[in-house]
């Protein structure tokens with residue numbers, strides 16, 4: 001074996017181990033910076049030596065493969081469903097049935113029932129061969145390229161694994177990552193995802209695995225399938241899987257009786273709310289694999305396992321009416337107005353109906369008695385209709401075809417669930433929503449002007465787009481409801497002060513669809529002025545780092561409108577910052593792109609604040625505390641001992657002030 005190959009293999013082994021520590025065992029030992037450096041080294045070597053390509057190399061995790069149509073694969077071992085139970089009696093009945101079929105004491109493994117998308121992974125000689133969705137249980141979709149990007153799925157096993165086996169598990173999207181994804185979507189004016197489970201299963205079917213790699217999915221394993229597995233019980237198989245490198249949650253517990261099973265259930269019925277991901281029940285499995293074999297399967301499910309579903313809190317109430325809301329982007333959301341009812345400790349009066357398809361699918365009609373549930377989501381949802389209580393004269397809901405606010409014919413683009421009102425410049429809630437966005441804290445941050453006042457100003461005909469704010473006079477606003485001399489002064493002054501808000505935030509404030517805070521920053525940095533952004537073609541925009549086709553299209557569409565151009569020109573004439581200031585432009589580079597830097601100690605050449613500004617101006621990020629994410633530390637004199645210790649422990653490099661300045665050539 002030549003030395004290059006050895007080097008590649010060694011790097012792969014090392015990165016694999018760090019990956020396992022970080023994503024499976026939750027205990028990192030090297031900094032992200034060092035990890036990235038090693039990964040980059042490996043990438044470079046692999047690029048130069050394609051003869052050593054390995055589809056399971058840690059470099060393959062970032063994705064990139066695009067699948068147009070997922071291939072259908074037949075499961076070697078069928079993926080069964082589970083029978084459900086809802087009470088102690090159900091479980092006791094189950095035990096009685098089992099006891100007739102097997103001899104001896106029966107032990108149970110109790111596990112949590114993770115709510116995600118089920119997956120079957122096949123390993124051959126310790127290497128991930130394929131990942132297939134459950135499909136109809138007999139055959140599913142080959143989603144290997146996508147699953148490989150999930151960091152907690154080992155691509156290469158360790159220890160005494162069997163030569164060939166399947167392992168089943170659930171791909172979930174933990175709440176934290178889910179909420180973060182939604183915050184980002186809301187910020188760019190897109191509909192938030194409804195729940196983690198659908199988002200997880202949707203992610204598996206994305207065509208671009210690079211997109212999947214960006215989603216914080218996790219894979220939790222619970223079942224070994226195959227022959228000669230070298231284990232005798234379900235509980236041991238969980239432990240073994242853990243040793244081979246799989247992520248197996250440690251909630252699983254052995255129970256010697258149904259009473260002990262119930263203790264587990266009762267415990268988790270309360271404590272599940274503090275888990276990082278969704279669970280919808282418990283799965284009880286006969287522990288002995290010998291027993292499992294004797295029990296076998298029904299047409300649909302194993303006899304040796306039983307799911308116990310937690311009661312979601314659910315009530316039924318009358319649907320009084322359906323109203324339609326228009327958002328700032330023109331998206332229409334149907335809302336169910338309910339007869340007020342107590343649910344999970346709060347009074348519920350409204351529920352989201354999501355879109356036209358949902359109403360049609362559930363055939364929801366005004367006057368119906370509907371079932372309402374409060375699950376992981378914030379807004380309660382309607383599960384269905386109690387048809388036994390339906391009025392004989394009830395008529396199917398006809399979705400509105402015109403905007404409830406401006407009467408414009410609604411449109412619905414192919415592939416989109418939502419209807420939109422296209423009357424961008426004449427639809428009140430859109431106008432108000434856009435101005436409210438313009439003045440919001442992260443945008444123009446106009447002191448003394450609130451959302452309600454904006455609505456009033458629009459209704460009174462004083463403003464009809466955000467550029468009108470800059471010509472408002474005190475005399476015009478004083479007559480408004482609840483407006484005193486002082487607050488009118490504050491309002492006018494606040495508007496005037498917003499002329500100092502830097503360009504990147506103005507760009508965000510314009511409310512271009514898909515242009516959130518970060519995208520606005522990127523565009524501002526790249527183009528430096530609104531004129532350059534306006535002049536950019538779609539191809540031009542796509543070439544900017546992290547700007548995709550959807551954003552590019554939206555930016556071009558925005559500036560294709562004469563009205564928008566007029567508005568921007570007016571803003572310009574009032575002195576709003578529509579280009580980077582001289583001060584901002586000076587000394588800006590991307591040298592530190594991707595670096596997360598901690599500054600600590602006392603400095604001699606420049607001040608600490610100057611250092612921080614230098615970092616940001618050159619594309620880096622300043623962080624106040626040392627973590628595994630820190631790239632390096634700029635250490636001045638008298639660095640604290642605890643910081644020093646932490647840096648050593650996490651292997652984070654220290655550099656001096658002068659070396660840092662040298663790096664930037666200042």
Ligand code: AMP
Nearest residue numbers: 080081082111112113114118170222283
């Ligand atoms: P159901 O879809 O309601 O029939 O429930 C069966 C599904 O529960 C299986 O296909 C698995 O995807 C999922 N599941 C979640 N957690 C577990 C677990 N610990 N053991 C077995 N199945 C589980």
Ligand code: ZN
Nearest residue numbers: 403406421427
């Ligand atoms: Zn409208």
